[in-house]
Amino acid sequence: MTRGPTLPAHPLPSLPKPLDAFNTAAAGEARALLLHCLHSPRWSDRLTAHRPYPDLDALLAAADEAAYDLSPADLSQALAGESLPELPEGIYSAAHMAWSAAHAAYEARFGHAFVIYLGDVPPDEGLDRILEAIRSRLANDPEEERVTAAEELRRLARGRLRLLLSGTAARTTSPNAPASGK
Structure with a gap:
């Protein structure tokens, strides 16, 4: 997973607010921004077409x-756009090996990368949460996991949008948090 964008801690008064800039951006620019949040052209086209949004909550609801x-095809496309999350710096090799093995087992079972939203998880607990979730979700049947993965993608997209358009202080994201996929 890649790190999320860095936003200024205090936007300059002369710059438009991030949501205002999004609302007035060219359709191609808005669509490109949205594709960084969720790798679904259908999703990004829909959100782009319904601009302007009166506030961030309205955009998040949309x-x-x-x-x-x-659709299942849209979901597959969005999952295909997600990448393996980065592990926090300093993770020792045994944990990295366990993480790699668990992720490989998940991909072999379900045919796509593991996704999870970790925006509310402290960075030092991210790896444990990922390993716990992979182990738990490996017991899902494929349809149950499709529903779970779709919900995690929705949460990731929401977190990424909030980070990109809230105008809040810059922050570092945890693995698989609203920054990159899974």
Whole structure:
């Protein structure tokens, strides 16, 4: 997973607010920004077409609704765009090996990368949460996991949008948090 964007801690008064800039951006620019949040052209086209949004909450609600409407093919496309999350610095090799093995087992079972939203998890607990979730979700049947993965993608997209458009202080994201996939 890649790190999320860095936003200024205090936007300059002369710069437009991030949501205002999004609302007035060219359609191609808005779509490109949205594709960084969720790798679904259908989702990004829908959100782009319904601009302007009066506030961030309205955009997040529209993003949720569009994510719930993804077809199985859209979901597969979005999952294919996700990458393996980065592990926190200093993770010792045994943990890295366990993580790699668990992820490989998950991909072999379900045919796509593991996704999980960790925006509310302290960075030092991220690896444990990922390993716990992979182990738990390996017991899912494929349809149950498709539903779970779709929900995690929705949460990731929501977190990424919030980070990109809230205008809040820059922050470092935890593995698989609203920054990159899984």
